[in-house]
Amino acid sequence: MIAAIQEDPFGVDALRQELAQKGDVSALRATYEPGRYPEPPDISSTELWDDLASYGEVPAFRIWRLKAVAEQIPTGSHVLDIGVGWGEIVPMILARGNCHYTGVDFSERIVEQVAKKHPTCRFIVGGLEQISETFNVVLALEVCEHVLPSKIFGFLQQISKLLSDHGMLIVTVPVYENLRAMTLRCPGCGHLHNRMGHVRSYTPELIEAELSLAGFDVAESFFVYANFDNSLAGQIKRRIVDIGRLVLRLGQTKPLNIVVVARKTRHAS
Numbered sequence: 180m181i182a183a184i185q186e187d188p189f190g191v192d193a194l195r196q197e198l199a200q201k202g203d204v205s206a207l208r209a210t211y212e213p214g215r216y217p218e219p220p221d222i223s224s225t226e227l228w229d230d231l232a233s234y235g236e237v238p239a240f241r242i243w244r245l246k247a248v249a250e251q252i253p254t255g256s257h258v259l260d261i262g263v264g265w266g267e268i269v270p271m272i273l274a275r276g277n278c279h280y281t282g283v284d285f286s287e288r289i290v291e292q293v294a295k296k297h298p299t300c301r302f303i304v305g306g307l308e309q310i311s312e313t314f315n316v317v318l319a320l321e322v323c324e325h326v327l328p329s330k331i332f333g334f335l336q337q338i339s340k341l342l343s344d345h346g347m348l349i350v351t352v353p354v355y356e357n358l359r360a361m362t363l364r365c366p367g368c369g370h371l372h373n374r375m376g377h378v379r380s381y382t383p384e385l386i387e388a389e390l391s392l393a394g395f396d397v398a399e400s401f402f403v404y405a406n407f408d409n410s411l412a413g414q415i416k417r418r419i420v421d422i423g424r425l426v427l428r429l430g431q432t433k434p435l436n437i438v439v440v441a442r443k444t445r446h447a448s
Contacts, residue, residue: 188217189359191328192380199388208392213329219362223325223376237267244403244436245271245320248349251440252278252316259283259314259341261307262322266293269300283310307337315346321436323352323386324379331379335393339443348395350439351403352381383437395441402434 191210198207210216249271252258256278260268263284272278280300284290287304294302303309317338326334342348358380362373387397401409407417421431 188219189362189380191216191218192358192385195328196380196382196385199382199384204388204392207388211328211332216328218327218329219371219378221327222371222373222378237265238405239408240403240405240435242267243408244351244438247401247403247409247438248318248320248351249275251347251349251438253347254278256316257281257314258316258318259310260318260320261338262320262325263289263293263302264321265289266296268318268320269293269297273297273300281310281314283307307334307341310341313341313343313346315343317342317346317348319348320351321353323350323389324356324377324381327378331389332393335390335395339394342443344443346443347398348390348441348443350386350390350441351436352379352386352439353377353435354381354383354386354402354437355433356380381437386437386439390439390441394444396444398440398442400437400439403436403438404432405435407432 194216195207195210198210245268249268252272252275254276256272256275258272258278258280260272260280260282263282263286266282266289269280269282272280280297281303282290282293282300283303283305285305290302290304294300319338323331323334338348356377358373358377361377362371364371383400383402387400390397403409404413404417407413407420417432424430424432
């Protein structure tokens with residue numbers, strides 16, 4: 180596999196996924212060494228997110244995912260939300276009671292739109308380097324899949340510095356994506372384009388391994404599905420469907436996303 184991915188930026192995460200599943204931490208860590216393997220260009224740009232600012236479709240699974248995240252946030256939390264997106268989670272956080280929300284995003288257009296809806300909240304246009312205070316809850320929701328492998332540990336270390344000693348990091352990423360099929364290459368200039376700017380493909384084992392390598396302990400994780408919410412009724416419906424899929428030899432329903440709740444270890448820096 181190693182020889183086959185020397186020229187394949189999409190094959191490297193498959194190797195990482197395999198190593199994470201095996202628990203081979205040292206070999207996994209080595210795959211992030213700068214220049215060792217190719218990686219896609221950074222296609223998650225300000226221009227992309229400015230264009231997506233007016234994106235109007237709100238699929239049910241996204242609301243289910245955000246509600247599941249909000250339910251993990253304690254009352255009275257000081258929350259940093261990295262990558263504001265369309266801001267649907269903001270009222271969910273405020274509804275938790277006495278929570279203070281700070282959102283940061285590099286898209287000025289997105290921040291402007293969401294800030295108008297929530298004038299009592301704080302919004303920052305830019306990156307984490309503009310923030311100096313600490314928070315007891317940090318959210319990185321659908322963010323890590325936009326961060327190049329060579330930058331992911333630097334990103335997680337920045338988060339660690341902004342997280343209080345007993346604070347909580349909540350990460351969500353899509354899982355089991357076929358990134359190669361989702362990414363188009365221009366036949367003229369060779370530029371790669373992914374509609375949502377994804378440059379990583381995750382499995383549950385890989386995101387949890389990356390968090391561990393970055394100095395976080397995973398407290399819990401759970402999945403979000405496209406057609407089933409996380410209520411008891413939703414879980415029962417999914418199990419019934421899975422029984423039918425088993426009879427038809429189609430395999431179990433695959434999740435769209437994973438929600439991971441983590442905390443800093445004592446040696447995190």
